[in-house]
Amino acid sequence: DAGVIQSPRHEVTEMGQEVTLRCKPISGHNSLFWYRQTMMRGLELLIYFNNNVPIDDSGMPEDRFSAKMPNASFSTLKIQPSEPRDSAVYFCASRTTGGGEQYFGPGTRLTVT
Amino acid sequence: ELKVEQNPLFLSMQEGKNYTIYCNYSTTSDRLYWYRQDPGKSLESLFVLLSNGAVKQEGRLMASLDTKARLSTLHITAAVHDLSATYFCAVNMEYGNKLVFGAGTILRVKS
Numbered sequence: 309d310a311g312v313i314q315s316p317r318h319e320v321t322e323m324g325q326e327v328t329l330r331c332k333p334i335s336g337h338n339s340l341f342w343y344r345q346t347m348m349r350g351l352e353l354l355i356y357f358n359n360n361v362p363i364d365d366s367g368m369p370e371d372r373f374s375a376k377m378p379n380a381s382f383s384t385l386k387i388q389p390s391e392p393r394d395s396a397v398y399f400c401a402s403r404t405t406g407g408g409e410q411y412f413g414p415g416t417r418l419t420v421t
Numbered sequence: 422e423l424k425v426e427q428n429p430l431f432l433s434m435q436e437g438k439n440y441t442i443y444c445n446y447s448t449t450s451d452r453l454y455w456y457r458q459d460p461g462k463s464l465e466s467l468f469v470l471l472s473n474g475a476v477k478q479e480g481r482l483m484a485s486l487d488t489k490a491r492l493s494t495l496h497i498t499a500a501v502h503d504l505s506a507t508y509f510c511a512v513n514m515e516y517g518n519k520l521v522f523g524a525g526t527i528l529r530v531k532s
Contacts, residue, residue, distance in 0.1 A: 339518045351464075351509070351522045364519060399463065405518055409454050409466040410511075 312413035314400050320419045326388040329416045332381055333402030341410060342375055342385050343399040351399075357383065358405065390420045423448045425512050427523035435531055437499050442526045444493040444510035452513035453493045454520065455484050457506045464509065468495075500530045 313332040321327055333340045341356040355365040360377045368375070372391070377383040387394055397417050401410040424447040434440050444453070452471055456464040468477040470486035470493060477484050481504065483496045493510055507527050511520040 341520075350524050353519065353521075356519060358518060363517070401464075403518070409456075409469050410520060411466065412456075412464040414463050 312400055312402055312411055314398075314413035314416050316416060317414060318417050318419075320421065321390055322421055323391055324389045325420075326386065327390045327394075327418060327420075329385040329398050329400075329418070331383045331385070331400030331413060333383070333400070334411055335381070337402035337404050337411070338380070339403050339405055339410075340377060340383050341401040341403075342383070343401065343412075344396045345399060345415075346396045354385070387418075390418075392420045394418060395420050423450070423512060423514055423521045425510060425521050425523040427508075427510055427526050429526060430524060431527045431529075433529045433531060434497075434500050436501055439499065440497050442495040442497075442508055442510075442528075444495070444512075444523055446491050446493075446512045446521075448491075449488075449515050450491075450512045451488050453486050454511045454513075455493070455495055456509045456511065458509065458525070459506050467508075497528075500528075502530045502532050504528060505530045 315330045338359050342354040343351055345351045354367045355375045357377045375385045397415045399415045400413045403410040426445045428443050454469055455467040457467050458464045468484040473488040475486045481498045486493045507525045509522050509525045511522045
């Protein structure tokens with residue numbers, strides 16, 4: 309299996325622009341998680357989906373952030389408009405619901421100037 | 422609300438020495454995970470501990486879980502430089518599929 313796939317790996321954009329991050333979970337995994345990691349705040353869970361349905365979005369910072377999972381093999385995290393404080397590494401992870409570990413993607417390093 | 426605390430947050434140790442990283446959590450859970458993260462890289466699963474008294478070992482690392490004490494330990498034996506990384510513990514919420522991560526322990530092994 310190719311593991312969790314994320315794109316792009318790096319994104320540099322200007323403040324105010326829309327940013328879309330993409331994730332393909334491991335085939336057969338029915339839970340998907342979006343995290344953000346910064347030096348100041350550590351690893352934060354933004355939102356997670358079970359069977360393509362958003363279950364907990366309490367970690368989404370504000371209305372500028374939105375996430376979708378239109379099918380079992382694809383999810384997006386969108387930031388509109390982006391701000392410099394959104395600069396971070398965004399990880400996507402997936403797992404089955406049987407109690408096993410989460411498998412993390414390589415991350416997207418976002419820089420907003 | 423589930424809280425997960427790791428200590429120490431930073432550990433500098435000499436090669437060949439032993440040390441333990443502690444992970445405490447605040448509410449009932451019987452599933453705990455340890456991850457490793459190298460600088461600039463993603464998180465890699467090390468251990469999955471699914472029951473009270475579970476012990477897992479891989480090379481120089483050994484993890485254990487005491488659900489009654491709400492404590493997990495990651496023991497490092499005869500540290501080598503290659504073990505330098507950040508180590509996270511994560512605890513599964515009692516209900517649902519969400520993990521709560523500790524702040525991470527930065528380990529530096531000096532030769």
